[in-house]
Amino acid sequence: MVVPFAPGGPSDKIARDLADALRKPLGQTVVVENAAGAGGTIGAAKVARSAPDGYTLLVHHIGMATAPALYRKLPFKVPEDFEMLGLINEAPSVVIGNGSLPPKNFAELRQWIAANGSKVNLANAGLGSASHLCGLMFQSALKTNLTTVPYKGTAPAMTDLIGGQVNLMCEQATNAVPQIEGGKVKVFGVTSLRRLTIPALKDTPTLAESGLKDFDVQVWHGLYAPKGTPAPVLARLNAALRAALKDAELVKRQEALGLTVISDERLDPAGHRKFVEAEKQRWAKVIKDAGEYAD
Numbered sequence: 001m002v003v004p005f006a007p008g009g010p011s012d013k014i015a016r017d018l019a020d021a022l023r024k025p026l027g028q029t030v031v032v033e034n035a036a037g038a039g040g041t042i043g044a045a046k047v048a049r050s051a052p053d054g055y056t057l058l059v060h061h062i063g064m065a066t067a068p069a070l071y072r073k074l075p076f077k078v079p080e081d082f083e084m085l086g087l088i089n090e091a092p093s094v095v096i097g098n099g100s101l102p103p104k105n106f107a108e109l110r111q112w113i114a115a116n117g118s119k120v121n122l123a124n125a126g127l128g129s130a131s132h133l134c135g136l137m138f139q140s141a142l143k144t145n146l147t148t149v150p151y152k153g154t155a156p157a158m159t160d161l162i163g164g165q166v167n168l169m170c171e172q173a174t175n176a177v178p179q180i181e182g183g184k185v186k187v188f189g190v191t192s193l194r195r196l197t198i199p200a201l202k203d204t205p206t207l208a209e210s211g212l213k214d215f216d217v218q219v220w221h222g223l224y225a226p227k228g229t230p231a232p233v234l235a236r237l238n239a240a241l242r243a244a245l246k247d248a249e250l251v252k253r254q255e256a257l258g259l260t261v262i263s264d265e266r267l268d269p270a271g272h273r274k275f276v277e278a279e280k281q282r283w284a285k286v287i288k289d290a291g292e293y294a295d
């Protein structure tokens, strides 16, 4: 199971969680392999050119839908070069900052950014990553240009955020909640339209509540196989995914981090494909408007 980001980040956590839960329904061990870089496109390309025998899978997120718009020279087509195996979950993100940043809340952060502009740096996991896209939306909503600092994943970025090398990041709750609970970072807002109920974030306003009208970024993860993987193998993998997402321990762990485990029509390959195509359209417009291209 290939993860296109660095170990220890949200995508890696979700993949390792799923690999554990797939062991029983598949009756065999699933090994996670990190192939990070270029906003997730290196790992995705690796799976697109792998043998379609069901033994090489990809866990990837919203980057699957955004890469076609961002990378004009992409070595694979989405969704054509992949078989959809089902959507796994949805994760809100949060805007977090180094623990010793002056602002204490979103209103103060907004003033601080207005006063410091491009002196403020914003970490992300590379062009096309979820943290990059959320950061893009955040900057355009604030009508400002911050200095972005790319990493191979948000795990190494989080280390530098806590260390003070970078100021801000728009990170998935998956990876941010433990650091917020540990008091290691400050949280300024949730990127979903609805507030979260988990203890670490129940008092944190949404960015929309704080004045960024209709700001809504949710990071979804899905499971994929190379194009041409035989239908009986795909059916077996989808059945195993459905069983894994019913695993009580997995659901409890993911909901404790503010994630929503998918149980609707997007768990069906056809529903998954329809969703990815709709997201591709949605983000193509955001990226075109931002005029931000990776190559």
Ligand code: MLT
Pocket (backbone or CB within 6 Å): 005, 006, 009, 010, 011, 012, 061, 063, 124, 125, 128, 129, 130, 131, 132, 152, 153, 154, 155
């Ligand atoms: C990661 O696992 O590092 C993230 O999913 C990266 C990102 O897209 O922000």
